[in-house]
Amino acid sequence: MDYSSEPPHSDRLLVQGQYPFNAEPPVASLVEFSYTPEELFYCRNHGPVREFVEEEYNITVKGAVERELSISISQLKGMFPKARVVAALQCAGNRRNEMAAIKPVHGVGWNGGVIANCVWGGVRLRDVLEHAGIRADAPLHVCFASFATLCQDDEYYGASIPLEKALRHEDDVLLAFEMNDEPLSAEHGGPVRVVVPGYLGARWVKWLDTVTVSHEESLNFYQQRDYRILPPEIQSKEQARPVWSKYPSMKALPLNSVIGSAYKISPTRLRAKGYAILGECGNIVAVEVSVDDGTTWHPSRITYQEGKWSWTLWEAEIPVTGSSGEIWARARDENSNVQPKEGAWNMRGVAFNAISRLKW
């Protein structure tokens, strides 16, 4: 694959893979901003980043619809009301390096920075689908594809979500062309990417050119043979090959929190900052920190949370003794789930969400 014509990448990122370009920001910087600035926004690619001329770009809507559509970007903007949603985008492999420390996994090595929180602007997928007219023969999925770009494991990049998710009013699945009120850059999927609040990043297809209403999930590699949690006894790609279809494709990611920074602000006080996140349901209600290996827990202050789909930023100041140690953090959601002390291992190293730890 040809990577020679990629646009320049941010130099503020830690590069985890050059071809395709995969890079993440330091979490300490990331948690300083409610909305992630472009230069601190992680890059996750399965192929070359390609720049398109917006005026020449079309999106096709087809499958179980009354009428197929082929819409230019200016038509998209003109035909449907503008919608904005604040939502965090997170890679399923966030914190993979921590899971790999338990036992090696398959996948790009990531720290805890493969997450970003933004205001997304675009049009609602629901409105576009209503315009096309869903056919009454009960289709169940909406498949997204980018045929115009290349990727590692299949002829095109594809994913799908349940039609119910696409149509649900409060879920605001978008075809987005703006990020933080700027035109969406090529790096992050411009001219148009899908925004699926609450779902893992793999479903937020970049450089979207085809939407297909279908009776089945996307048949693409990334929907069928990746982004699934295999049971822990499956430890190699060979063992995985015959069993992928037995396990459900991932949708949301679990309750999680990561400590971004922890600094002494006086001889006896430590200040820690971090983020917390959960998938589709509920919200973060508390983040607690411990400096004595989980014996006692202190509340933190939630400093940012916006609507149903944003991340949560938090900050804690706690008494400490000595000159170094380890701080732990755990989030709790409104369904009373708490992060586990230890994360469960899986071959692809996805959905790691153990209590976060940072040395200070």
Next chain:
Amino acid sequence: MDYSSEPPHSDRLLVQGQYPFNAEPPVASLVEFSYTPEELFYCRNHGPVREFVEEEYNITVKGAVERELSISISQLKGMFPKARVVAALQCAGNRRNEMAAIKPVHGVGWNGGVIANCVWGGVRLRDVLEHAGIRADAPLHVCFASFATLCQDDEYYGASIPLEKALRHEDDVLLAFEMNDEPLSAEHGGPVRVVVPGYLGARWVKWLDTVTVSHEESLNFYQQRDYRILPPEIQSKEQARPVWSKYPSMKALPLNSVIGSAYKISPTRLRAKGYAILGECGNIVAVEVSVDDGTTWHPSRITYQEGKWSWTLWEAEIPVTGSSGEIWARARDENSNVQPKEGAWNMRGVAFNAISRLKW
């Protein structure tokens, strides 16, 4: 309070408190049935069980509604379509004895049997509220009360749920008068109790006589000063008193599973059975078991799951060596949450959901 005229209680239950009557079945028996039989259905009371004459019983609907209603049971049955929902009812204190083993907690001691799965029959609260007409001045809660019965901590038993939950189509909040296709017994709240799929049992008010659409949550003790998760540094009722209002009232309960039984079926094979459950969002996708303290995990077979709100029953057969040991189980939901190895402590001993362990 007078407990002399209570109807007879099931003798199949382990009594955890006589006055009020609080009792639970052995989990080994419980998990043998998809729908919990009446005699294995846990009893959780805050006062005496009272029998009402159905013909003399009325439900009042008031507050922010166009017209107040006073409806008899026969009117309730006649005016609104019948609805059925399969849903598990679970006490927030399920497994409290395990949390108390970490550090003492306040509350009735419970093992893992304070859960039941039933077909509930009744009418939709939504239909009743639509008939009364929600007033346009944006009320936010639906409060339930039983003034006709007595309880320990307040003048009446009360609870509330967000109006949004009451009105949401797929959530099917019921005013129920049937349990497993039989008339709802006095023991379990007959003539009418509330069924709130996905929420903790405390909101499923028994002997319901008053529904109030309101701008605020129920002011009852059980909504305001109980059934909240206090942070771990709050360790006594005195410390709790000034802070209850700072923490949200509980709605759903966390991802959980409990091993009901584990027996050798041959010299080298162990069969285990249990249940798994989660609150409002998603469903159980897997339950794994381990007989080597969590080093390796084996998949179990899901033997029962029905719709969005039922519990999940599972069964596993795994190779073992030796004549005794411990089996562990952990559930995973479709958002990739997994039960934690250790549960987080809180003063009231609610929402305990560590990995389940049973000696065999």
